Amino acid sequence: MQMRMPAKSLGRIVLSIVLLAAFAAAAPLSAANQGQVPFHASFATIFQSTLAFPEIHVTVQGVGQADHLGRTATFSNNQVGNLITNQTTATYTLIAANGDRVVIQDATTDHLDLGAGTVTFVGTYIVVGGTGRFAGATGGGILVGSARFLGPGSGIGQFTLNGTISSPGSLK
Amino acid sequence: MRVSFVLVAAVMIVSISSVAQAQRAPAAAAACNLAKASGVVEQQLMSGQLQRSYRLFVPPMYDGHTAIPLVLDMHGSGGTSAGQARTSGFEDVASREGFAVASLQADGGRWNVPVQDNRPDDVKYVTDVIDQIATLLCIDASRIYATGFSGGARMASLLGCVLNARLAAIAPVSGLRWPAPCGGRPIPVLTFHGLADPQNTYAGHADRGAEWVESVPDALAGWAGHNGCQPSVILEDPEGPLSTMRYAACRDGAEVRMIRIDGLGHTWTRKEVDTTVVMWQFFKSHSLPR
Numbered sequence: 001m002q003m004r005m006p007a008k009s010l011g012r013i014v015l016s017i018v019l020l021a022a023f024a025a026a027a028p029l030s031a032a033n034q035g036q037v038p039f040h041a042s043f044a045t046i047f048q049s050t051l052a053f054p055e056i057h058v059t060v061q062g063v064g065q066a067d068h069l070g071r072t073a074t075f076s077n078n079q080v081g082n083l084i085t086n087q088t089t090a091t092y093t094l095i096a097a098n099g100d101r102v103v104i105q106d107a108t109t110d111h112l113d114l115g116a117g118t119v120t121f122v123g124t125y126i127v128v129g130g131t132g133r134f135a136g137a138t139g140g141g142i143l144v145g146s147a148r149f150l151g152p153g154s155g156i157g158q159f160t161l162n163g164t165i166s167s168p169g170s171l172k
Numbered sequence: 173m174r175v176s177f178v179l180v181a182a183v184m185i186v187s188i189s190s191v192a193q194a195q196r197a198p199a200a201a202a203a204c205n206l207a208k209a210s211g212v213v214e215q216q217l218m219s220g221q222l223q224r225s226y227r228l229f230v231p232p233m234y235d236g237h238t239a240i241p242l243v244l245d246m247h248g249s250g251g252t253s254a255g256q257a258r259t260s261g262f263e264d265v266a267s268r269e270g271f272a273v274a275s276l277q278a279d280g281g282r283w284n285v286p287v288q289d290n291r292p293d294d295v296k297y298v299t300d301v302i303d304q305i306a307t308l309l310c311i312d313a314s315r316i317y318a319t320g321f322s323g324g325a326r327m328a329s330l331l332g333c334v335l336n337a338r339l340a341a342i343a344p345v346s347g348l349r350w351p352a353p354c355g356g357r358p359i360p361v362l363t364f365h366g367l368a369d370p371q372n373t374y375a376g377h378a379d380r381g382a383e384w385v386e387s388v389p390d391a392l393a394g395w396a397g398h399n400g401c402q403p404s405v406i407l408e409d410p411e412g413p414l415s416t417m418r419y420a421a422c423r424d425g426a427e428v429r430m431i432r433i434d435g436l437g438h439t440w441t442r443k444e445v446d447t448t449v450v451m452w453q454f455f456k457s458h459s460l461p462r
Contacts, residue, residue: 053427053457054416054450083453084414084431084445114449115264152269 036139036164039127041066041094043074045157047147056081060092060157068133068168069096086110088121091128100132102165106143117149119157127165139165204310207236212263215308219300220293226301227253227275229263230309234270241271241315242305243455244298244331246283246324248347253277256321259440261448269452272309274301276324283320283327285351286383294327295334302338314460319343319451321440322372325363326383329391332359341458343451345440347372348430349386350394358399358426362454363392364447366436374432392417392430399426413444424461429454 043064050057058079066072072094079090088110094102108123127139141163149155210232216225234240243266247256253275257263262273276298278284284291298318305311318339320328325347332342333354341360348363365388367374377384393405401419409415413436418429433444440447 051453051457053454054429056453083450084416085410085412112446112449114452115261115268117268 035167037068037167039067039139039141039161039163039165041069041072041161043072043159045074045147045159047155047157049153049155051153054083056083058090060090062157062159066094066096066102066161068165069094069100069102071097081110083112086112088123092125096132098132100130100134102130102134102137103128104140104161108143108145117155118146119149120146121159125161125163133168134165137166137168139163204237204239206308206310208234208309210234212257215301215304217300217304219297222279222292224279224292224297224300225253225277227257227277228305228308229257229266229273229275231266231270231272234272234309237310239310239312241317241456242302242309242311243271243273243452244301244316244318244320244328245273245275246318246320246327247275247278247281248320248322248324249278249283250281251321251324252281256324259321260319261442262319262452265448265452269456271315271452272305272311274305276301278323278327283323285323285326285330285349287330295331298331298335299338312459313338314462315340315456316460317341317343317455317458319345320347321345322347322438325349325372332361332395338460340460341455343454345447345451346438348388348391348395349383350391350398352394352398354394354398358423360422360426360454360458361392361395361399361428362451363388363430364433364441364445364451365430366433366439366441368435369438371438388430389417392419392428396422396428399423399428401426401428425458 043062045060045062047058047060060076062074064072074092074094076090076092081088086109088108091105104125105128106123106125108121110119110121112119122144125140125143127137130137141161143159143161145157145159147155147157208230210230212229214225215228243262245256245260245262257275266273279292284294316339318328318331325344326349328342328344329349330351333351336356336359343362345364346369365374374388376387396419400423402421406418406420413434415432422428
């Protein structure tokens with residue numbers, strides 16, 4: 001009764017680590033060369049989920065702080081996770097107090113622990129646009145977070161963004 | 173390669189005898205008042221004039237009034253109910269998610285499948301277990317599910333065929349079979365199978381007796397036919413150790429799906445994919461029509 005780590009899986013993990021490290025190392029250079037500036041944000045969230053095996057569809061609302069935006073609200077209404085592959089994609093909109101928006105798309109790998117009722121996730125995001133000072137914004141980085149189910153289809157969570165974004169106002 | 177004529181005949185016999193007594197549609201939900209302490213207890217019952225037992229887990233959140241789902245978990249050949257409870261970890265998931273788990277115990281450690289007349293009637297045993305639990309707990313009769321590993325998977329396959337009026341879905345692990353002919357309603361099927369399984373080989377055994385000849389894809393195709401799915405199989409094989417083989421457009425939403433795991437042997441894995449967690453997500457997305 002032996003299990004083993006398949007070569008494909010091991011290779012994928014190694015590749016992911018290398019890519020994340022490369023991305024982190026390249027980010028400052030990229031920021032300097034292409035008008036990118038550091039970008040960090042953190043949010044507390046609530047979510048509602050609907051199961052359509054093997055997918056879980058999630059809507060998320062949150063509030064937090066983000067560089068260049070200040071106090072920020074966020075939402076996603078298209079988050080889809082695959083319970084077999086543990087891969088999730090979503091589009092999040094970040095809304096500054098003055099109404100300016102940043103839109104990001106993320107792809108994460110999730111670990112669901114039903115015994116504890118928790119899910120943790122890590123992945124990457126890219127900035128795909130925005131409004132106001134962030135019209136045409138670009139950038140990207142790493143997304144890390146967790147969530148806890150408080151009921152069959154709802155709960156609370158948090159996530160952080162660490163990366164870069166095009167200098168606010170530079171692309172208007 | 174399909175299941176042998178001998179197996180077909182045997183299943184027909186047990187189907188005729190068991191279906192009549194076992195295929196009762198779930199009773200309409202009624203007020204329930206059956207208080208029971210949470211935790212694990214070894215239950216005894218008489219079934220077919222034999223003393224039988226099973227391990228019953230009641231989740232902490234059970235309140236004695238609200239009907240909860242029930243998962244029937246069956247060990248592999250030579251195994252025990254306690255061993256299967258450890259292997260699957262279903263009691264941990266049930267504790268969080270609020271369902272009961274009955275880890276069943278085969279007579280002599282081996283399920284009577286393919287059915288032999290000189291061995292205990294395990295379909296009746298399972299039916300008797302469900303009926304007994306319904307006197308002990310408020311069970312949601314539309315959300316009773318069956319799973320099992322290896323020999324337990326073959327038993328779960330048989331139950332999906334002859335007990336599908338009472339089971340909302342089945343999920344055999346490392347041992348899916350198509351015990352044709354199979355009557356009754358379409359029943360959702362999810363199976364997990366390691367592509368390096370040397371015991372229940374993915375492609376079937378040609379030289380190990382009739383019950384071993386059938387390949388897992390052939391068994392899956394049998395269920396797809398029963399469930400009225402479109403005949404063409406869909407293979408999704410992304411990067412990584414997991415791939416999915418499934419059939420679409422099945423009647424009454426009775427999906428038929430296999431999760432294949434590269435390099436995995438004869439194992440209930442919680443590593444490459446958390447079999448127990450994914451299975452429960454599958455189960456809870458299905459219930460019997462009321």
